[in-house]
Amino acid sequence: MSSSVKHLVVIIDLNPYYWSDKIASSTTLNFKQYLNIIIQFCNAYIAFDINHRLIIIGCSNNETHFLYPDPTNESIIIPTVTKTNMFEQLFVVDRVVENNLKQFIEDLSPMNTSSGSMITMALTQALCYINRLIRETLAGEKNSFRILIIQTTNDTSKQYMNFMNAVFTSEKINVPIDGCILNNDSSLLQQACDLTSGIYLRVPDPNGLLQYLLWLYLTDKEVRKMLALPTKVAVDYRPACFCHHKLIDTGYVCSVCLSIYCDNASTCSTCRSAFDITNTSNGANDSSKRQAR
């Protein structure tokens, strides 16, 4: 029986733009319920197995923050409250997350124009953290890592390059990325999950979020083999062009460095190689214009 320590990094989207629209409608989840569900999931994850370790990273539209473990105070907090009706360890975790979350939300600066969340920033932070843990692994110890992204906002194609780089890194170090999205389908997240063999799910009914989280995302690959999983949808593999960060179906590919452009340019902005425009204007356009898939 292997007793490997299983680390899960949960990246939660705490973008205020998404939730500010939601206040009026009562049918869907509100922010408080959403946080509640996530905390419940985290509790369940820790309680599920003695070898489970949890890391929570929150991200908003312009910054990210480690919510758990506490970045400032890593010493063991001995709970001073003796009367709890919950598993003591979880009680401590919840308090830490609650405090950090409060701090994080209070510190959010409203002056920012972009509405997309810094998922990429959080993802790279998670990978750095995992890398550190891998280095600290002792001989004979077996660790496994997993990242779960809970996203609410739409993709920003501006992050395409950085995001995909992070995804390829995590594929290389064997860290599956699971994606759970509340809003519209996300093509970036879909690709990330597909490449790293994680599970991607668009939650059809946000009220059932907890159930989806507990059923699909609590366990790792070995158990998932035994479950009947939702059928995979066709993955949207559209890339974003390097010039305008737009998702494109067809585009131009640099023959030297494989950068993608939506428009015909005279030089490649990535590798600075000059294209022979005269040649392309002579009707050989089709040879350089390829389906960028």
Add this chain to the structure above:
Amino acid sequence: MSGQFANLQEYISSLPTNVTQNIYGHPASCLAIFRELPVLARTIIMRFICLPNSELTGQPQPISQGVASSWINPSHQNTYKNITRMLVKLGIWNEVGTDWQLDVTFRNNLTGAIFGGTTNWLDETDSVSTPSERSIKKLEELNTYSSTRWDCVLQYLVNPDRGQITRDTIDVFVHAKLLKRNDDTSSASTDPYQITGTGFQFLLMNRRTQVWFFIINSLETRQQRGEDISEHLIFLFQLSFATFGKDYSCEKFSATKENFLQHLRELGLIWQKTRKIKRYFPTKLAIELASGLATTTYGEHGNDEIQSGFLVVETNYRVYAYTNNDLYLRITALFCKMLYRFPNMSVGLITRQSIRKALSNEISADLILNFLKSHAHPQMRKRLLENKPLIPTTISDQIRLWEMERDRIVDQEGMLYSQFNSANDFELIEKYAKDLNVLLWSNSQKRCVIVSKAGHEEVKRFWKMQRPKGSND
């Protein structure tokens, strides 16, 4: 014997129903049992828990068996079936018509443990008493305390003059058949008890398994005395989720619980300054008791710090034990020929004789190897970095070979048929026995056939039918 209640769920399902129902009445025990279930079972229970209790009855919502099995991949239906059987046996699932229903107390307390509920986890009565300096016990002190106490208990097994233990503990040892009464009163030894083969095996087990084995037997002894063990079990589960280095109150404990507390104190599972101070500290031994029993194989986990490694095994069959601990040296001497003893280190040699001596004491090769592995010196552990096995292969193979040597002879009861009058008769019987698959051995020169005991009646009848006049048995 280490197979006896190898895990928590087997033990729980062996308990009478009223005891299990009592245990499920507390969130700590529910969570502990939950954690010991196979991972698929846990996932399924999690899915059940998401559903709110039915509004009409206040009972958990039943789910039809068909729906539940559709959650599982068709290729793993067998695993699923085993799990349902186990859950029903544990009383966690009830079969209601064609539906599965989660036990209501179990559900409520498990959700309470994970998501917060109404039952109080601890029956703490006093408000936050600021931990005064004098009651705070240093963490290392707690560790040393628990290991000296436990060593003391083990010491008694090897050397009854040394360990000071109470009557209670001796009773448990006798109940667990680790000790037996010394009937041989004529001999010079004055000890009333003698260690058994099981006792030797017990010494070589890793510490967590030892504690677990001991506690179960201790509970059984108490059960025989007519005590209600559900209270004790819940207390043990509470302990296993306690925070290390924090003190808890035992003011409201009943007399039996107090008695059990003192028993645990003797074993080193908790620390209490004096009986009068109604606060206690759980030690690592107690905290690790119920958590993760499944991982007891080797001490590869970092939490075996209590017994840091001291053994170095070399390919020349030498064993170096860097310890002064008399108990460990005695245990090592069970399978080693000890050569020298220095102030901080002793040298032993693994020989065929020493291993055979251990084997005749009912100690298996696996136990010896596990002991060597779990107490390996940090220097030995470095071998793992180079992807070598912890114990040199020559040593582990040789120990196993020596064990197999003992199994060269297998005895089987049988019946000899001989003095056949003709070769024909012999062949007839030989063929018949062979067809029935009861032939153990035959020799056509000596005209002998040996038939297993089970087949004797059949062959005899056949022979009588063939030769009604006379039979040669």
